[in-house]
Amino acid sequence: xxxxxxxxxxxxxxxxxxxxxxxxxxxxxxxxxxxxxxxxxxxxxxxxxxxxxxxxxxxxxxxxxxxxxxxxxxxxxxxxxxxxxxxxxxxxxxxxxxxxxxxxxxxxxxxxxxxxxxxxxxxxxxxxxxxxxxxxxxxxxxxxxxxxxxxxxxxxxxxxxxxxxxxxxxxxxxxxxxxxxxxxxxxxxxxxxxxxxxxxxxxxxxx
Amino acid sequence: xxxxxxxxxxxxxxxxxxxxxxxxxxxxxxxxxxxxxxxxxxxxxxxxxxxxxxxxxxxxxxxxxxxxxxxxxxxxxxxxxxxxxxxxxxxxxxxxxxxxxxxxxxxxxxxxxxxxxxxxxxxxxxxxxxxxxxxxxxxxxxxxxxxxxxxxxxxxxxxxxxxxxxxxxxxxxxxxxxxxxxxxxxxxxxxxxxxxxxxxxxxxxxxxxxxxxxxxxxxxxxxxxxxxxxxxxxxxxxxxxxxxxxxxxxxxxxxxxxxxxxxxxxxxxxxxxxxxxxxxxxxxxxxxxxxxxxxxxxxxxxxxxxxxxxxxxxxxxxxxxxxxxxxxxxxxxxxxxxxxxxxxxxxxxxxxxxxxxxxxxxxxxxxxxxxxxxxxxxxxxxxxxxxxxxxxxxxxxxxxxxxxxxxxxxxxxxxxxxxxxxxxxxxxxxxxxxxxxxxxxxxxxxxxxxxxxxxxxxxxxxxxxxxxxxxxxxxxxxxxxxxxxxxxxxxxxxxxxxxxxxxxxxxxxxxxxxxxxxxxxxxxxxxxxxxxxxxx
Numbered sequence: 001x002x003x004x005x006x007x008x009x010x011x012x013x014x015x016x017x018x019x020x021x022x023x024x025x026x027x028x029x030x031x032x033x034x035x036x037x038x039x040x041x042x043x044x045x046x047x048x049x050x051x052x053x054x055x056x057x058x059x060x061x062x063x064x065x066x067x068x069x070x071x072x073x074x075x076x077x078x079x080x081x082x083x084x085x086x087x088x089x090x091x092x093x094x095x096x097x098x099x100x101x102x103x104x105x106x107x108x109x110x111x112x113x114x115x116x117x118x119x120x121x122x123x124x125x126x127x128x129x130x131x132x133x134x135x136x137x138x139x140x141x142x143x144x145x146x147x148x149x150x151x152x153x154x155x156x157x158x159x160x161x162x163x164x165x166x167x168x169x170x171x172x173x174x175x176x177x178x179x180x181x182x183x184x185x186x187x188x189x190x191x192x193x194x195x196x197x198x199x200x201x202x203x204x205x206x207x
Numbered sequence: 208x209x210x211x212x213x214x215x216x217x218x219x220x221x222x223x224x225x226x227x228x229x230x231x232x233x234x235x236x237x238x239x240x241x242x243x244x245x246x247x248x249x250x251x252x253x254x255x256x257x258x259x260x261x262x263x264x265x266x267x268x269x270x271x272x273x274x275x276x277x278x279x280x281x282x283x284x285x286x287x288x289x290x291x292x293x294x295x296x297x298x299x300x301x302x303x304x305x306x307x308x309x310x311x312x313x314x315x316x317x318x319x320x321x322x323x324x325x326x327x328x329x330x331x332x333x334x335x336x337x338x339x340x341x342x343x344x345x346x347x348x349x350x351x352x353x354x355x356x357x358x359x360x361x362x363x364x365x366x367x368x369x370x371x372x373x374x375x376x377x378x379x380x381x382x383x384x385x386x387x388x389x390x391x392x393x394x395x396x397x398x399x400x401x402x403x404x405x406x407x408x409x410x411x412x413x414x415x416x417x418x419x420x421x422x423x424x425x426x427x428x429x430x431x432x433x434x435x436x437x438x439x440x441x442x443x444x445x446x447x448x449x450x451x452x453x454x455x456x457x458x459x460x461x462x463x464x465x466x467x468x469x470x471x472x473x474x475x476x477x478x479x480x481x482x483x484x485x486x487x488x489x490x491x492x493x494x495x496x497x498x499x500x501x502x503x504x505x506x507x508x509x510x511x512x513x514x515x516x517x518x519x520x521x522x523x524x525x526x527x528x529x530x531x532x533x534x535x536x537x538x539x540x541x542x543x544x545x546x547x548x549x550x551x552x553x554x555x556x557x558x559x560x561x562x563x564x565x566x567x568x569x570x571x572x573x574x575x576x577x578x579x580x581x582x583x584x585x586x587x588x589x590x591x592x593x594x595x596x597x598x599x600x601x602x603x604x605x606x607x608x609x610x611x612x613x614x615x616x617x618x619x620x621x622x623x624x625x626x627x628x629x630x631x632x633x634x635x636x637x638x639x640x641x642x643x644x645x646x647x648x649x650x651x652x653x654x655x656x657x658x659x660x661x662x663x664x665x666x667x668x669x670x671x672x673x674x675x676x677x678x679x680x681x682x683x684x685x686x687x688x689x690x691x692x693x694x695x696x697x698x699x700x701x702x703x704x705x706x707x708x709x710x711x712x713x714x715x716x717x718x719x720x721x722x723x724x725x726x727x728x729x730x731x732x733x734x735x736x737x738x739x740x741x742x743x
Binding site for chain 2 (some may be wrong): 097161
């Protein structure tokens with residue numbers, strides 16, 4: 001058993017800042033949408049939602065820089081290896097106390113399902129939200145300049161909201177799956193402190 | 208004028224001398240200290256002092272205005288005015304205040320003296336001119352024989368009286384009790400009272416017609432009218448309705464509303480009717496609020512309700528129910544609020560205060576109806592007398608607040624045109640309010656008007672649009688976002704665009720929330736099985 005620094009300081013900061021921003025954007029977004037949340041009031045919810053969006057984009061720019069310069073982006077390269085085993089583990093193995101099919105390693109800290117999910121999050125959900133959000137915000141200018149029909153805002157709104165629902169569903173699944181580590185809190189602690197005790201032997205040697 | 212220097216008390220020796228001089232000099236010059244002026248805009252006193260300061264003539268010093276003038280001899284006063292202001296009458300006579308007529312889109316007849324129709328008093332030209340001309344800027348307008356070319360007939364005093372003693376009667380002639388010489392010596396620029404003499408009383412009574420203009424404006428608290436209130440900016444009508452050689456900017460009949468107007472040459476008097484002329488088109492701190500200006504008129508948010516004074520405005524006027532008599536005489540009834548809801552002369556009426564406007568796309572053009580226009584009566588719903596032009600796609604159109612005035616009024620069922628009944632007259636004259644006979648009143652009215660009448664009349668429901676733009680509320684009272692950005696908000700009926708907070712597909716919400724619920728259910732079950740198997 002070794003203590004390994006799985007998540008660097010910036011990575012943890014990015015993760016938790018992003019989590020906070022997304023949760024606040026979810027709350028303000030639902031309030032703007034009129035889904036029964038009355039936390040901020042419409043006007044403040046709108047301005048907060050926009051401010052949070054800009055903050056999130058800035059954070060993501062830094063995160064992209066970090067991923068590129070550290071090479072950590074490779075953690076998200078999708079793989080089929082052990083993919084079937086992972087699915088089987090969540091569907092059956094986990095109920096029988098079977099060992100986790102994929103060994104965590106500093107250089108491969110994400111299992112194949114995580115890789116797929118987070119990659120999808122990074123290249124699908126977030127870009128769609130940023131794009132539709134920006135189109136939404138600048139709609140009056142764009143509609144005027146590009147002579148868009150009046151219904152175009154409707155399309156932007158539907159895309160933005162549908163993806164937002166998807167993002168919230170993702171968040172629910174993500175939070176639950178953090179409890180599937182060695183103990184229910186193992187993964188959470190690692191994401192807070194950065195350190196995790198890796199019990200199993202790595203499936204390839206430490207560098 | 209000498210202003211004593213203001214310095215902190217420790218400034219320097221010799222300040223005592225300065226202070227002494229400061230105190231003595233104005234006394235020596237026979238002037239009191241100017242009263243302290245409020246800073247920034249919003250001081251009635253400062254504003255009107257500045258205006259008084261600009262005057263170069265004291266009319267009480269002119270011999271020709273000493274009189275005496277014969278009682279009620281308005282034209283004599285006008286002759287006196289014209290000895291100095293030689294071109295003034297000519298200027299007035301070129302305006303619609305005088306002609307009571309407006310040409311629009313190359314067509315004539317959109318005025319009170321011509322063929323314009325409304326659903327209050329309907330029309331002046333069916334024999335009612337004499338009583339309606341109380342509000343004509345002239346003397347002696349009784350009927351169509353009135354000489355519109357005689358300069359002496361121009362009434363200078365109705366707009367320029369500053370005493371409040373001037374009063375017009377039938378045919379626009381001065382009340383003989385008015386001390387004409389006294390009034391003439393105190394003329395000045397029109398105040399709110401001058402404009403209000405007519406414009407507050409449109410439709411036959413205070414607040415009746417417009418809903419955003421009534422004489423409570425003269426003493427309005429700031430909450431009622433942030434511009435006109437003496438506790439507000441203390442402005443006069445003419446500060447926005449700027450005039451250019453007696454041509455006053457702002458008639459809603461011709462000038463597209465709420466457009467920024469630039470002077471064509473230095474010094475041209477430009478209408479300040481558009482809010483933006485003073486406030487700019489980005490007056491809010493919030494970028495998002497500023498951008499509303501592209502599609503939302505300032506008035507929409509900043510006039511949360513009309514008739515916010517003490518006086519109710521008329522919302523409904525049903526001529527078809529007029530003429531019910533008790534013992535052969537007309538009578539009146541009041542509703543629970545004490546507002547007159549029946550009057551034999553007018554029929555059933557509805558009045559209200561603090562009315563939420565109706566919101567309509569509007570590019571500044573209202574298409575008015577004349578007595579000579581053929582009606583298209585919709586199968587359901589009223590004839591709109593002056594539909595507003597505009598839609599979301601129209602770059603000049605904005606969402607505007609309107610007072611909708613509903614009515615039922617007579618029309619010619621064969622010619623399909625509105626009619627101008629003769630209403631104001633004594634018993635035996637044939638006027639409706641004397642003899643209670645629509646057929647006679649319409650026949651006489653149309654004859655006087657010189658218009659054809661088939662002899663068959665009926666009643667038709669009508670609606671008229673009155674843009675709301677006065678009685679702007681202080682910013683604290685501006686509408687909050689959810690007044691419109693909500694499902695059943697104020698803009699629920701305004702179509703043609705997607706409005707956040709109002710338009711959301713229930714289907715999308717159900718699917719989205721459903722997916723979230725299913726995810727929660729899924730992880731719940733998964734976790735529960737793990738727990739029961741002891742592997743959580």
